[in-house]
Amino acid sequence: MTFEMTQAAEPDRPPKIIIVDDSLTNLKFVKTAMSPIAEVYAVTSAKKMFDLMEKVKPTLILLDITMPEINGLDAIKILKSSPFYSDIPVIFLTSVNSKGAELEGLCLGAVDYITKPFEPLLLLKRVETHLTLQAQKRAMERQSLELQNFNVNLVKMVAEEAEKVSKMQFSVLETVVDLVESRDDITGGHISRTMKWLGFLLDGLEESGIYAELTRDWNKKMILHSSRLHDVGKISISDAILKKPSKLTGEEFEDMKRHTTIGASIIDRIRDTLPSDNHEFMNQARILAVTHHEKWDGSGYPHGLVGSNIPLQGRVMAIADVYDALISKRPYKNPLPHEMAESIIIEGAGSHFDPYIVEVFKLVSWKFAQNRAC
Ligand SMILES: [Fe+2]
Numbered sequence: 200m201t202f203e204m205t206q207a208a209e210p211d212r213p214p215k216i217i218i219v220d221d222s223l224t225n226l227k228f229v230k231t232a233m234s235p236i237a238e239v240y241a242v243t244s245a246k247k248m249f250d251l252m253e254k255v256k257p258t259l260i261l262l263d264i265t266m267p268e269i270n271g272l273d274a275i276k277i278l279k280s281s282p283f284y285s286d287i288p289v290i291f292l293t294s295v296n297s298k299g300a301e302l303e304g305l306c307l308g309a310v311d312y313i314t315k316p317f318e319p320l321l322l323l324k325r326v327e328t329h330l331t332l333q334a335q336k337r338a339m340e341r342q343s344l345e346l347q348n349f350n351v352n353l354v355k356m357v358a359e360e361a362e363k364v365s366k367m368q369f370s371v372l373e374t375v376v377d378l379v380e381s382r383d384d385i386t387g388g389h390i391s392r393t394m395k396w397l398g399f400l401l402d403g404l405e406e407s408g409i410y411a412e413l414t415r416d417w418n419k420k421m422i423l424h425s426s427r428l429h430d431v432g433k434i435s436i437s438d439a440i441l442k443k444p445s446k447l448t449g450e451e452f453e454d455m456k457r458h459t460t461i462g463a464s465i466i467d468r469i470r471d472t473l474p475s476d477n478h479e480f481m482n483q484a485r486i487l488a489v490t491h492h493e494k495w496d497g498s499g500y501p502h503g504l505v506g507s508n509i510p511l512q513g514r515v516m517a518i519a520d521v522y523d524a525l526i527s528k529r530p531y532k533n534p535l536p537h538e539m540a541e542s543i544i545i546e547g548a549g550s551h552f553d554p555y556i557v558e559v560f561k562l563v564s565w566k567f568a569q570n571r572a573c
């Protein structure tokens with residue numbers, strides 16, 4: 200390694216070397232030896248070195264050990280404990296010629312230990328080597344910093360892209376939801392209202408601690424938004440059934456039941472077009488679509504699941520969905536007041552509904568009453 204390489208690493212900044220020695224003769228001798236390769240500062244004590252370092256940050260320090268006031272070993276302890284100076288390489292240049300002192304000096308953080316008298320050319324070469332190493336270290340630190348900045352920018356770009364995708368998904372979702380609502384204008388507003396009822400129930404679940412184990416990892420906001428697709432399968436149900444102004448016949452009702460499984464396959468198809476990190480939203484939507492008409496006693500549809508075999512999301516959604524149907528006007532029925540809807544839900548505990556979720560409903564029922572006109 201040569202000084203040219205050091206200079207290539209730091210082209211505009213010649214290395215600065217501080218020499219600390221209480222002997223003026225030594226100072227002069229070392230300064231002369233170092234002058235060809237660096238801007239050299241010579242001081243006669245460690246205190247003067249610290250004073251100087253308030254103005255000049257050296258690339259390397261050549262430090263004597265035996266000095267009055269602060270000796271070289273104490274000086275290096277101060278340097279290595281400072282966040283500003285700890286990275287400056289220190290070479291001991293001393294007449295203390297003992298293996299113990301050398302080991303102590305290196306243990307305290309010195310990069311080299313050279314004893315006097317020394318051969319000037321040898322000293323020069325050893326200093327050059329440490330300057331080169333220091334320049335390479337600096338270059339690596341700069342590269343690492345650049346890499347970190349690059350990573351930060353990359354993460355930002357990925358986040359921006361993800362947000363774009365998310366916005367696009369949201370607008371697709373809005374369109375699908377609008378389509379469902381427009382197909383089913385008899386129950387207009389059902390999607391947004393059930394989302395609100397579901398929100399009250401999810402809040403109640405969290406506050407009560409009921410099913411805390413199962414809900415600990417839930418993303419409430421994601422479940423709420425995904426609930427807007429719970430009736431998406433109604434897109435495929437005929438107008439004659441969907442908009443029938445009277446109660447459905449048995450056959451028609453069987454057809455209507457298909458909106459759950461059709462909804463699941465529509466969601467599957469949408470999910471397959473999305474990047475895998477967006478699947479969780481659609482997974483939640485699928486669970487709600489296919490299970491919101493299941494009943495606790497197994498008499499629901501499409502699969503007749505019983506009790507806790509019904510995913511918890513579906514058990515919660517069932518109450519939100521039925522409550523909304525009860526308080527809404529249909530061509531064949533008037534809307535029920537909140538109190539009656541509340542009684543019907545409570546009576547359904549253990550048959551239609553999960554009794555524990557009904558307990559949650561009772562806790563937050565006042566919110567339903569307050570918001571039903573909204
Ligand atoms: Fe439904």
Ligand SMILES: [Fe+2]
Nearest residue numbers: 389429430520
């Ligand atoms: Fe519904």
